[in-house]
Amino acid sequence: MNAQFKKGIIELCVLSLLVEEDLYGYAIISRLSEFIDISENTIYPILRRLTLDGYFETYLEASTEGAPRKYYKMTEKGFVFYMKLRDEWNAFIGGVYQIINQGGKKNEAIFERFKNRTQK
Amino acid sequence: MKQFLNDLRTELKSKGFSDFEIADIISDHEEMFQTAMNDGQSVEEILSKLGNPKRLASDLADSEHKTTHDEMDSDYHLWQSFPGPFVALNVFVKMINEDIVYRRSANDAVHILYEGDGKVSDYNLSLDGEQLRLESKKERGFFLFGHGRILNFVIEIPDGLEMLEHHGVNGDYQLLGIKGKGAKIVTTNGDMQLEDLSFDTLTWHTVNGDIDAKHLKLRQLESHQVSGDIDMTDSEVRERFYVHTVSGDIDVNHAQIGSLDIETVSGDFSGEECYPKEISFRSVSGDIDVKNRTRTEIKILNTRSISGDINIDH
Numbered sequence: 001m002n003a004q005f006k007k008g009i010i011e012l013c014v015l016s017l018l019v020e021e022d023l024y025g026y027a028i029i030s031r032l033s034e035f036i037d038i039s040e041n042t043i044y045p046i047l048r049r050l051t052l053d054g055y056f057e058t059y060l061e062a063s064t065e066g067a068p069r070k071y072y073k074m075t076e077k078g079f080v081f082y083m084k085l086r087d088e089w090n091a092f093i094g095g096v097y098q099i100i101n102q103g104g105k106k107n108e109a110i111f112e113r114f115k116n117r118t119q120k
Numbered sequence: 121m122k123q124f125l126n127d128l129r130t131e132l133k134s135k136g137f138s139d140f141e142i143a144d145i146i147s148d149h150e151e152m153f154q155t156a157m158n159d160g161q162s163v164e165e166i167l168s169k170l171g172n173p174k175r176l177a178s179d180l181a182d183s184e185h186k187t188t189h190d191e192m193d194s195d196y197h198l199w200q201s202f203p204g205p206f207v208a209l210n211v212f213v214k215m216i217n218e219d220i221v222y223r224r225s226a227n228d229a230v231h232i233l234y235e236g237d238g239k240v241s242d243y244n245l246s247l248d249g250e251q252l253r254l255e256s257k258k259e260r261g262f263f264l265f266g267h268g269r270i271l272n273f274v275i276e277i278p279d280g281l282e283m284l285e286h287h288g289v290n291g292d293y294q295l296l297g298i299k300g301k302g303a304k305i306v307t308t309n310g311d312m313q314l315e316d317l318s319f320d321t322l323t324w325h326t327v328n329g330d331i332d333a334k335h336l337k338l339r340q341l342e343s344h345q346v347s348g349d350i351d352m353t354d355s356e357v358r359e360r361f362y363v364h365t366v367s368g369d370i371d372v373n374h375a376q377i378g379s380l381d382i383e384t385v386s387g388d389f390s391g392e393e394c395y396p397k398e399i400s401f402r403s404v405s406g407d408i409d410v411k412n413r414t415r416t417e418i419k420i421l422n423t424r425s426i427s428g429d430i431n432i433d434h
Contacts, residue, residue: 026155029169042171045179065158
């Protein structure tokens with residue numbers, strides 16, 4: 001998949017995690033990697049840029065295993081950005097979904113129709 | 121892990137990240153690496169999730185070193201250039217509602233650019249020796265009645281700056297990539313964005329304006345404000361960092377400060393990864409909170425708050 005496109009989606013995924021709870025860096029990365037293949041993209045630069053842009057704040061909190069961890073927390077500005085991005089994404093993906101499934105979802109049916117249309 | 125961090129440091133350096141940024145990025149990765157190892161993950165697994173140092177550095181550079189000049193310049197027209205070189209340039213600017221961007225000149229000349237629906241004839245611009253003046257001819261009262269046709273300016277400053285003095289009322293200001301001996305900014309409501317500055321002394325007076333600063337290298341910083349907030353990251357104030365505020369909050373992250381001296385009524389100071397050698401904090405109800413990952417010696421002088429909390433890791 002196009003790297004730039006995927007980056008935008010990962011950004012939305014990161015925002016979706018942080019809208020629910022404050023998380024530390026590694027937790028964000030491993031949470032994402034449970035669901036999607038992140039080997040082609042780096043997550044940390046996205047986290048850092050969203051923080052520099054004021055969408056997240058960070059704070060340190062002691063952990064049970066030694067050094068304190070940096071937690072990321074969504075700001076109000078981040079929330080507004082998230083809602084906008086999510087709406088855009090929903091509108092976009094809704095349209096895509098309609099187009100790719102206009103003839104139904106079943107592969108067999110699509111194959112059947114294609115065969116009938118091309119083998120006259 | 122050592123190898124990873126060393127490689128990352130080298131890559132970041134070659135991409136032009138500052139020492140502060142590098143220290144920040146490295147300590148974040150140290151933490152993430154450590155957390156993953158405590159989770160029992162193998163080094164290969166961790167690397168596949170974090171990315172390799174080269175990739176990381178180039179992705180970081182791509183997402184942060186954006187140049188905004190090009191987009192902005194399409195609206196601006198060059199008004200006048202004053203050829204240099206200068207050895208002790210003094211820049212004096214007096215404005216009302218205009219937005220001003222001060223940035224580094226690409227050569228040794230001063231360039232003045234403008235945009236907006238005002239007229240250049242409403243402004244006086246002159247260079248006398250090494251004294252540059254740009255002033256609005258209009259009185260403040262005129263604007264209070266709402267005739268708001270103004271220009272916004274970009275002032276490009278070359279090396280050899282002695283003093284930059286700016287007076288404004290409402291405009292927003294950006295100072296980007298300039299170095300010089302001194303700068304003084306006086307404004308009522310304008311917000312300020314300061315980035316990549318290197319000055320011996322920097323002073324600002326503001327009533328409501330907020331200040332957003334990063335990558336400052338200063339000997340002394342003096343800030344007087346009533347309710348504006350200060351947000352500063354990745355910066356260095358070698359000697360005194362003095363703030364006088366009534367209710368503005370001050371947030372300092374990743375900084376090195378010689379002597380931190382704060383007088384406030386109700387404003388809070390919060391510092392994370394900021395390492396003042398000494399602190400003096402006088403307040404009525406403001407809190408001070410200093411959190412550092414590495415413990416350092418901090419001398420605490422004359423620190424009291426009547427009803428605020430004092431919390432300093434040292």
